[in-house]
Amino acid sequence: MSAVFTHRFKVRDYECDMQGVVNNSVYQNYLEHARHEYLLSKGVSFAEWTAADIHLVVVRAELDYLKPLMSGDGFDVTVRVVKEGRLRLVFQQDIIRLADGVTVVKARIVGTALKANKRPYFPDALNALVEQA
């Protein structure tokens, strides 16, 4: 398993819905951005790979919503990576509220890579992520 990578965020008001809390779908935005920042920190650019027709895709997402985030809350999103089988990476991600250190969302995101022909494969650069961990 990789070391823990952390990216810091702050809730923006437009991310909150009529309940006055961050909408459920927005947490997937946070988790994705933290994963892409993690990949960048390892030299993998999601945008460059997309332009080169290598598509990093999510095949399964599991999210446990433990507490809501609200306007102005600061929070960290963590990223840990582990390989599953020959072709998949599992990202274990927590969203942790800064004010009290409480984990507000726990997520398990399973991803793979697809070539232009839509076939799954596993680029060496992704193996490096797991090995260097």
Added chain:
Amino acid sequence: MSAVFTHRFKVRDYECDMQGVVNNSVYQNYLEHARHEYLLSKGVSFAEWTAADIHLVVVRAELDYLKPLMSGDGFDVTVRVVKEGRLRLVFQQDIIRLADGVTVVKARIVGTALKANKRPYFPDALNALVEQA
């Protein structure tokens, strides 16, 4: 288990990301809107309940991304409901592409209701959903 409710959608271009497909987080928007339309069809208005300080919340989401939706794709989102324990509803939801009938996302969304004091409870109107099913 309830009968199947279905709501029809069409992909909008702003929902697609740089990969040219619907972004992962957007499927949660589709699933939520279909659930809220389902609730409305049973006389339960998410907006009115929110205004009355009864908060319908998601506590867990599981999504299997099987195929991507693309610009202009028509699709149906189904909703089936089953009670789990005393306080939870499980929404089993499929996203089905109209062009070929293929299921592109399968989801299991677990929800409950919270009073203004943040305590979980289970309003009679929700029981009615499951019983009338």
Added chain:
Amino acid sequence: MSAVFTHRFKVRDYECDMQGVVNNSVYQNYLEHARHEYLLSKGVSFAEWTAADIHLVVVRAELDYLKPLMSGDGFDVTVRVVKEGRLRLVFQQDIIRLADGVTVVKARIVGTALKANKRPYFPDALNALVEQA
């Protein structure tokens, strides 16, 4: 000026913010989707043009927010097109609430097309839009 094209929508709860009304930025999503449906009705696919490296872009947007839309509101978005200069199209768009026929947003969106080299140009297919109007 072109004839009026209209696309019908319904507010989705996730589009509302903590004020309980549709967030300001979301109206641009509605306006864009109506424009793209209009273009499709004329045989112009934004997605296919993008894939072919012809980029339809907005260079200026003006929106007057007259009334808010709320959860469940049905509404129409109109599209009228007029050419401005050699290289620009102006989309005059209204958002009209179905319940009472009130115009809730008036918008003027100025667009052009860019080639892969980022130079503005004006494809014949866009001229056809204005001429056939």
Added chain:
Amino acid sequence: MSAVFTHRFKVRDYECDMQGVVNNSVYQNYLEHARHEYLLSKGVSFAEWTAADIHLVVVRAELDYLKPLMSGDGFDVTVRVVKEGRLRLVFQQDIIRLADGVTVVKARIVGTALKANKRPYFPDALNALVEQA
């Protein structure tokens, strides 16, 4: 006119659309977040005001899209405020790309406040913004 307030951002990949650039509607999110951070810096919390039934609303938005932002771009959003008439604030906002200091969007956002009864009014706290400027 007030002194210039600046808030720093970085483009997130989910904010980009199929053209590979930030979607037009997302700039309104950036502008709104910068305004709310500006208000917070002056002691005005959009969320607290909303909870107290004082609604800060946008009545007109003008945006000039000069250049697109792309994946990973860092940028600053500026906020300058000037009063217009008895009841309106005008926010003059620029979005400036960090890499080269180029202004990519220029915006003029006109806002006011509404009481619970939907009547416009102008709370003293907003006057203070302009006077202290």
